[in-house]
Amino acid sequence: MNQDFYWVNPPQHWHREGDALLVTTDEKTDFWNDTWYGFKRFSGHFFGADVSGDFTFQVKVKAAFSALYDQAGIMLLADQDHWLKAGVELNDGAPAIGSVLTLGQSDWAPGIFPASADQFWMRLTRKGDGLRLQYSVDGKTWPLLRLAYFPADKQCAVGVMCCTPERGGLAVRFEDFLLVPALDKDLHDLT
Template sequence: MKQTESWRWLNAPQQWTLRDDVLHATTDNETDFWQNTWYGFQRHSGHVYGVEASGDFTFQLRVEGDFTTLYDQAGLMLLIDEHRWLKAGIEYNDDAPMIGSVLTNLNSDWATGIFPARQNHFWLRLTRLKGALRLQYSTDGDVWPLLRLCPFPEAERYFIGAMCCTPGRAGLKVAFSELQLTEPLSRALHDLS
């Protein structure tokens, strides 16, 4: 893993602060990441605070927010460009916070499931290794179930970071902490540590 540039915003929100290693962000109106599928529209206006990286790596963070409105979302995002990316985290739909991910390679898919905890915080971990992505989440920071395993296109550089957006409103307040970009974890697939 090689970090190639300093941390920066893609689509910086109007309101954000970084204090004591905690990033606080408030989403702007009608922000989203999506490409075509089902809805027929394209959006690349969500907020990502990230860093460029190359090779194999693991990125991990803690996310806290009060998700209350349809499609409120926050988590992590990995981008090559506007048409090849993965976002993951909590997204509010069906009257509940759901854990899920969207993988986009020209068109977006969407995989979602019930978030198994009654709390407003969680952790995410993404490992890029051997041409694949291993996405995990945690409700306690100790046990890390698999959320997704998928191939991902090769690129010289990737942009990885904390993501939030609100397609239907403005004003979701999110706190990101414990952001870590490290060498790739090479644990066995079913090792939940």
């Protein structure tokens, strides 16, 4: 793991185990801006590194989701009003794979997660002003989760995030961090 990673809203309990990062979420943490709920939250845990230009970031996530809105995955962060978070989130008693893109206001795009959510992979590729977001249940096949616009002029950090808006205590293990030049694959190449 790159030593240039740093915390935004560090949790009370975290440690490194080799190249893995182990986190236990604090109580009532989240990232959200206004839409539907009418509140802003910027209390979630983010561990990232500054990036510029085009890149691909990938990570393996392990967690035991058990309460509404428990979530863990990846995040691209420019500032409190410009960010993307994506991963698994417990929603209506079942794990959902989804993303929240915030360009001033947040949106939420959840979908049914097609496997056990105790282990999964996330991948984000930034190419100019485009974001290609993928996930994997086996680390081999990478379906497209989202293709989105994100301002190319925004300086950003990329890394991992976890939140528990309804509680505290979600234990998350992030491993196999990979930050490399952008994988320039065809949009329908799922490798």
